[in-house]
Amino acid sequence: MAAGHLDALVDALRRLPGVGVKSAQRMAFHLLQHDRAGAQQLARALEEAVAHVRHCSRCHTFTDDEVCAICRDASRDARLLCVVESPADQAALERTGSYRGCYYVLMGRISPLDGLGASALGVPGLIGRATDGLVEEVIVATSFTAEGEATAHVLAETLRPRGLKVTRLARGVPAGSELEYVDLSTIAHALVDRR
């Protein structure tokens, strides 16, 4: 095996999440053998992202500017604030085209096992954002996992005493699914929340 710069590249690729030594070797060989232009493009993209991508001062998502495009959009409903875990979750909500309010992106969820408490997330920033006098309802759209539910609970406990209406995305049977294949917990929730 070649030493030096190739090994350094394999080591660096292993810092990517979900990439072990075999994948890192395969990536390094592919880039050096077939796609050196792609390697240079990736190097430039990494450097520019590190230099320029920062957090929106209003909603905490990633942006190149002081305030992100959604927060700058005056046509969004300032009375609604949707709290999500990540920019990917925000993108999923945006793709539905059915939400016209604002967002707050936590950049994580409460995870005691990883040492992530409410203050490590953007919770203090969220309190400031939600108590701007315009927000009336906070829609908690964290994941429906144990950690996401814990995060939602903490957010509700923190925001309700401040006079805000706190709601949660509805749980129920996913669109297009056949009932016999839906897990029992989901059916139970759909029964309770029937309308």
Added chain:
Amino acid sequence: MAAGHLDALVDALRRLPGVGVKSAQRMAFHLLQHDRAGAQQLARALEEAVAHVRHCSRCHTFTDDEVCAICRDASRDARLLCVVESPADQAALERTGSYRGCYYVLMGRISPLDGLGASALGVPGLIGRATDGLVEEVIVATSFTAEGEATAHVLAETLRPRGLKVTRLARGVPAGSELEYVDLSTIAHALVDRR
């Protein structure tokens, strides 16, 4: 979703083999949120690898130098030349500690579906390397897949008329395996090659 540099980074990460849009987003978020030092390290490693890693002039593997460390090692047996598909395969053979000859790294295998013929691989270079007057036996260690076998066949047809002994790695039952779980083709080969 943030635009600009973050999107450019996600696009660049998708050029890595085996990385789709979800993985690329996860990698970009992880690097920007938790490991900006890792992103900078990866950018530097990519640039230096592209600038400095080239092919060994004797065995065609990746190296920082004109001739790689194994080819420079005068204690290696110059009469034996082992042909492998990739630097990873070469590394696997080296880890066994049971081979003291030289290598030739094809950097691929014959794959008509991908438009890769014998000349696209290092086959012309291999012929030059194998007919240096010192090599007596060429050990073909390409994969035991359809493409690897086709490559081995082409190499044998090309090298035998030049007076070289061409051998292939033995096929048989892997060490530590129970016979009832070994596939039939492997058992059949092990029966034919019994010793």
